[in-house]
Amino acid sequence: MSVLQALDVGLALLVFAVAAWTVFAPGPFAATVGYVVYGLLLSLVWIRLFAVDVALTEAAIGSGVTGVLLIGAAARLRGAETTPAEEALTGLTRLFAAGLCLLVAAALAAVVLLLPDQGPTLAPQSMERLPETGLGNPVTAVLIAFRSFDTMLEKVVLVLGVVGVWSLAADRYWGGAPGEARAERPEPTLAFFAQMLAPIGILVGVHVFWVGADEPGGAFQGGAILAAMWMIVMMARLTEAPQASAFWLRLALIAGPAVFLAAGVAGAVVAGGFFAYPPGLAKPLILFIETFMTFTIAVTLPMLVAGPPRREPRR
Amino acid sequence: MSDFLLATAGAILFTVAVGLVRILGGPGDADRMMAAQLIGTGGIASLLLIAAATGARGVDDVALGLAILAAFASAAFVNSGAPAEEPDPNPADDR
Amino acid sequence: MSLALDLFSIAAISAGVFFFLAGTVGLLRFPDALSRLHALTKADNLGLGLIVLGLLPRAESLLAALMLVAIWALVQLAGATAAQLIGRAVRRKGPAI
Numbered sequence: 001m002s003v004l005q006a007l008d009v010g011l012a013l014l015v016f017a018v019a020a021w022t023v024f025a026p027g028p029f030a031a032t033v034g035y036v037v038y039g040l041l042l043s044l045v046w047i048r049l050f051a052v053d054v055a056l057t058e059a060a061i062g063s064g065v066t067g068v069l070l071i072g073a074a075a076r077l078r079g080a081e082t083t084p085a086e087e088a089l090t091g092l093t094r095l096f097a098a099g100l101c102l103l104v105a106a107a108l109a110a111v112v113l114l115l116p117d118q119g120p121t122l123a124p125q126s127m128e129r130l131p132e133t134g135l136g137n138p139v140t141a142v143l144i145a146f147r148s149f150d151t152m153l154e155k156v157v158l159v160l161g162v163v164g165v166w167s168l169a170a171d172r173y174w175g176g177a178p179g180e181a182r183a184e185r186p187e188p189t190l191a192f193f194a195q196m197l198a199p200i201g202i203l204v205g206v207h208v209f210w211v212g213a214d215e216p217g218g219a220f221q222g223g224a225i226l227a228a229m230w231m232i233v234m235m236a237r238l239t240e241a242p243q244a245s246a247f248w249l250r251l252a253l254i255a256g257p258a259v260f261l262a263a264g265v266a267g268a269v270v271a272g273g274f275f276a277y278p279p280g281l282a283k284p285l286i287l288f289i290e291t292f293m294t295f296t297i298a299v300t301l302p303m304l305v306a307g308p309p310r311r312e313p314r315r
Numbered sequence: 316m317s318d319f320l321l322a323t324a325g326a327i328l329f330t331v332a333v334g335l336v337r338i339l340g341g342p343g344d345a346d347r348m349m350a351a352q353l354i355g356t357g358g359i360a361s362l363l364l365i366a367a368a369t370g371a372r373g374v375d376d377v378a379l380g381l382a383i384l385a386a387f388a389s390a391a392f393v394n395s396g397a398p399a400e401e402p403d404p405n406p407a408d409d410r
Numbered sequence: 411m412s413l414a415l416d417l418f419s420i421a422a423i424s425a426g427v428f429f430f431l432a433g434t435v436g437l438l439r440f441p442d443a444l445s446r447l448h449a450l451t452k453a454d455n456l457g458l459g460l461i462v463l464g465l466l467p468r469a470e471s472l473l474a475a476l477m478l479v480a481i482w483a484l485v486q487l488a489g490a491t492a493a494q495l496i497g498r499a500v501r502r503k504g505p506a507i
Contacts, residue, residue, distance in 0.1 A: 064388065
């Protein structure tokens, strides 16, 4: 067995072990830590599977956004008044959960291993038509050019998610601001950290988005990194979350899918088909759409994590 | 040379695995908060070594993203893992 | 020249792995959370720094080398902050929070 194969097997075993521990973890906080570790390890696996874009997304969403979401939920549960005995999952439930996970994993493995060598795929055709889009990264081309309607609908789903989260607020808080108010004296360590990390993170986020046209990256990954930077500044309480009724916030939330849809409709008029791009203008148009999508993702994800409004709206 | 790099990447992943066994089982949540830091540092080291050995493109960007997000995850853990913060009874920090 | 650079890389990377091992030994053997924290953030960061040092001669361009150093600097920042924050949390709540 070559060194590379041994490394792959070791990585796979480690991922499996961490996943198993997460199912049997003693409590929600420990399980969330296990989940974040699992996500970071999984991005290593994606690199070994030559899916660098997916690795970037896994690191950004799995450890960044979803991890914080789960931690926030675990913290709120801890504050709720239930006895530990009621809260602890019984061994039977955990075994059932483990069995379900194994079943799904086995089904996926069976599907992948039983695929014929020349399975049905559109990959050769998309690689052939790649130069027409002017992009160098086939993943971005599939997301924004060949399968663009789907991608736009994904962003609409994110907006619906935010609406769902906001609707959990009590009636009198509707339109108010989620999260905590800005602190008079923010904790020094966290404040220093946020002040140092945020500018660098913003730079990296914009870079990852911009470079996604030709190298691994793209709007979603860049937007997720930008979202993480806004979240860390909010966590350090250097700034507070905007009010849900703020006009600029609502505009930012819909900007991405709105611009995308407008481009698609304009394509029907100008280029002869819904979501068709005029030849020669494809790359600038794609980057234009991606800019707004990045902005929307960077605004939507922190709003999902911040939760429903908890303060009365200021007039 | 690339075999050497891959072997060291494997060695670092092994130390991360052993460290995880200790940390994740550790009594109390303070130990578990360190897990993001452990996997972040070790994972980035392995990633850089694997990238140098196999020459994959764009992996440096993933390492950069991991560096930023592991830091963010650590801060998030500490921030929410110790809820109900009372103000420090004896503020020893200079302010 | 390239043999000397290769030897330098091997030496630096081996030293880096040694520090990672030392950090893990510290994690396993140190008695309480604060000293384990110290082992983790200091030894592992030094290990990463040595590995970055060993990979610098193999970087494809000056920009790639600078990016490696930037990654290490970011991990330094993260380690220092995490150590302070977790240490503060342990001090407030006691060792087993």
